[in-house]
Amino acid sequence: MSRDDFAVMMEFLTARLHEDETAAKALKPGKNPDVQRLRDRVLADVEAKRRLMDWVTEMPRRAEASEGRSRWQKLAGEVYSEQSQRRRSPVIWELVAAYAEHPDFHPEWRLFDGDPVEDESHTGTQVPTV
Template identity: 50%
Template structure:
């Protein structure tokens, strides 16, 4: 069984390490290094947003305030759908992000994504060609 809480702690630690390493780089006159540094920092920021979405679904506050905001029925329905996305459907985001750290010594094998996709089988009409 996958332990999402432990995976999140691991991922947050790797993101802190990535951010610290990027900030430690002194680009100087090399624009390529400065660009890479900026991309790493942007990547960390984006991943943190995804982690936050998985941890505390951002729609929950909307759902709580939907009635107070006087939203039309269709907007309230959309807010409820967003807020009710279960952890089961959000957790693969974390396991996907973890794949970048598979070579880390603290990476746990059960965090690896399993490829459930069947191998490509040509459809009947492709076999006839």
């Protein structure tokens, strides 16, 4: 998966979480305590997913903030951050898969038995299994 593809997935997920949060906050529990529990659970779920997104992108952010390092230290940091993101990116695939029925969901993001579906039609290359 390219950085651009990953960035699109992150933008998609960020937008879906914002929608979920907005919908949950719009719930008016009234006399039904189940509605309040549902609202609270959705809001907690949104926050947990945002923390997971931060965890996935933590090392790339650290590499970008590598001022004062030598050129070789920066290069090593970039290589490490790319490997870290590649190993952590399955978390994003799993989170995005929950929105497969959304109209903005890309077919190449579908999971099959836990792995991304191989799609040679979009870019001419296979989507990597993570």
